[in-house]
Amino acid sequence: MTSAVVAQISISSAACEAVGTAYRTDCLAKELQALVKKLPAQGEYAAAREALATASAELAGLSRQNRDNSQPRLRITVQADSETKRRPVSAVKPETVAETNAKALAILEDTTTVLLRSVEGNNDVALHYQRIAQALNSSKVLLRS
Template sequence: MSFVKQVAISAPLVALFALAQSPTSVSAGGDAGGSGASYGLSNTATRSVTKTLSRGGAQCRKQPPVYRYDCYRLVYRRAANQLQGNSAYSEAQQALELVERSLEAAVAQNRDSTQPKRRRALETYTPVKPAAIPRVKRAAIEALEQAETILLRSPANKQEHYTRIAEAINSNKVLLRSALLPGGMIRFAQALITGFLRQG
C-alpha cells in the first residue's frame, strides 16, 4: 500500500479519536456521556447542585440555631464549586456565591467569640450571638431571594435548569422562614402533619 493511501485511510481515524477524547458539549436538557465532568447545561450537573442544596439545607436545619447560618454558607460554597469552570452555569454560580458571601459577612459581623466552633465531619461552623439570630436570618433570606431573582431572570435557553436550582434555593428559604415561628408552634404543626399522613 502506498504512503499516500495509508495517510488517506488513517486521517479519518485520527480525527475520530481526537473527537472522542474532547469534552462533550451538551445543550439544555442533555447529559454529557461517560463518568467525567459535564460541560454545558446538563441534567447531571443541575441534579448534583440541587441535591447539594436540598440535602445540605436539611442538615443545616438540624444544627443549633447559632451554628446554622455558617452551615448554610458552606453548603452554598460547595454548590458553587460544583459549577466551577462550567461557563453555561455562570449566572447560577454567581447566585450561589452571592449567598455564600452574604452569609460569610453576616456570620463575621455577628460572631459569638464566647462559644466554641462546632465540628461536623470535615466542616467547622462558626457560631453567631443568640441575640443576633433574627438579624442574620433576615440577611440570609434576603440573599436567597436575590439568588432566586438572578436565576429566574436567566436567558430562556437556561430556564429549565436554572428554575430547578431556584426551587432548591426556595426550599431552603421556606425552612428558614418557618424557623421565625416559635419552636413550639413548629413542633405542633409537624405533629399535625405527621398524624395526618399516618391516617392517610
C-alpha cells in the same frame, strides 16, 4: 448537573437543619461555597455559579459580623458525591439570631431572583435555573423562626 446541584442543596439544607438556629447562616454560607467549587465557571452554569458565590460570600460576611466567639465551632457532617465532608461552622450572638436569619433569608430571596432573571429568554437553561432556585427556596425554611 442540575440534578446534582439540587440534590446537594437538599443534603446541605438537611445538614444545616441539624444544627441550632444560631449556626445556620454560617452553615449555609459554607455549603453554598462548597457547591460553587463544583460548578463550572464557563458555559450554562456560569451565571448560577456567580449568583451562588455572591450569596455564599454575603452569608459568610453576615455570619462573621455577628459571630459569637463564646460559642464552640461545630463540625457538621455532609454527605456529598460519595464522600463525607466535615465543615466547621460558627454561631452568631444569641441577641442577633433573629435579625441575622432575617437578613440571610433576604440574601437567599435575592439569589433566587437573580437565578431566575439571569436566564430570561434562554429556554434551554431556564428550566435548570428554575430547579436550582426552587431548591434554594426550600432551604429558606431553615432561617424562618
